Amino acid sequence: MMSHAGRMRLLMAGAGLMLMAGPAFSLDGADLVAKLNAAMGIPGAPLAAQTIDVRGSTVTLRGATYKPVETEPAVNLGDITLEGVEEDAGGYVIEKVLFPNVNAAEDNTTVTISDISMSNVTVPADTTGDSLASVLLYEEASTGPMTVTVDGKEVFSVASSVSTTDVADDQSAVGFAIDVQGIRADLSTVEDVKSRDALQSLGLTALNGSMTMSGSWQAEEGVVDLEEYVFDFADVGTLSMALSFSGYTMEFVRAAQEATKAMDTNASKESQDAAGLAMLGLMQRLTFNSAEISFQDAGITNRALDYAGKEQGVSGENMAQMLKAMTPMMLAQYNVPKLQNMVSEAVNTYLDNPGNFTISAKPENPVPFPMIMGAAMGAPNTLPDVLGVTVEANRRQ
Structure with missing residues (x-):
């Protein structure tokens, strides 16, 4: 059997090993904050703290501040608590972040x-x-x-x-x-x-x-699909939007971050112009897939017609008839007869019985942004065909 002295020496040796090993397993709070800042893609170190308190798997950023723009004052955040922090292949996983x-x-x-x-x-x-x-x-x-x-x-x-x-x-x-x-x-x-x-x-x-x-x-692949973006307000209506485009790759994101950094760190007109051109160049990497915007009425249309009619000294019904007559005349100047007919028909249908009004853009094939910009500047009347625009009213949902 091991003697009492032998057991004591073993326990002391084990305790010594634990003490020596302790620092190797403790979290590096400064490294965590540095990696958080690097991942934000913002110039400088936007997230800072007066002190970083590490206790086990909990890291507390005391007196934390956030400064997304170097030329603007920092925002005081107070003490931020990060619970369940673990290292993961050089990075970190945080179970919970609690803000004051x-x-x-x-x-x-x-x-x-x-x-x-x-x-x-x-x-x-x-x-x-x-x-x-x-x-x-x-x-x-x-x-x-x-x-x-x-x-x-x-x-x-x-x-x-x-x-x-x-x-x-x-x-x-x-x-x-x-x-x-x-x-x-x-x-x-x-x-x-x-x-x-x-x-x-x-x-x-x-x-x-x-x-x-x-x-x-x-x-x-760089494909962004905003499938649904909805604002729903009682007694007003529901505004729904959707958008899909390609080219938004990690390479695009980093290039956009660099251009933004250049704009934030140098306020000279030359630098701002150069960064603006860089952003414009980046936009030309994108491709338009589709878009849609729709409004579902919940009573606001008739109230708006009544109000507009009252301002003109007519009833809401007469105001609707006036709008029907004005729509094709307003669109005629743009020389887009196909779109003019679609919009006029949709406006007539909607004003007779307000339900929903939908504008869609779904080209047969994705359209590069440079082609859209070229059409907008050189032949704007071709844009509806380039983008596959349709306008409908009271479509079944």
């Missing part, structure tokens, strides 16, 4: 935001790769209630917001979604008397609604 509540006041305006957090954040070790493994990503970001008050009166608020992402197993694509609920805006505080009277006539003393968005980005 916001209570910012300037002049007579106060903004408050509570319950701000992010979960399952991945910080890349290297930001120069060709896949999403080199991009700062998160699984979910959310906030609780947000309010904006002016002179003590609440003028805007949001009940909650949630943003989620879903990365493909091979890191080639990411899906994203945003859900903002309980949007409320008090329009009775509009100072201009005429505008306030108009809003009251339209029944818009307040807006209540939501915003949702969803889509995907195939990083390797």
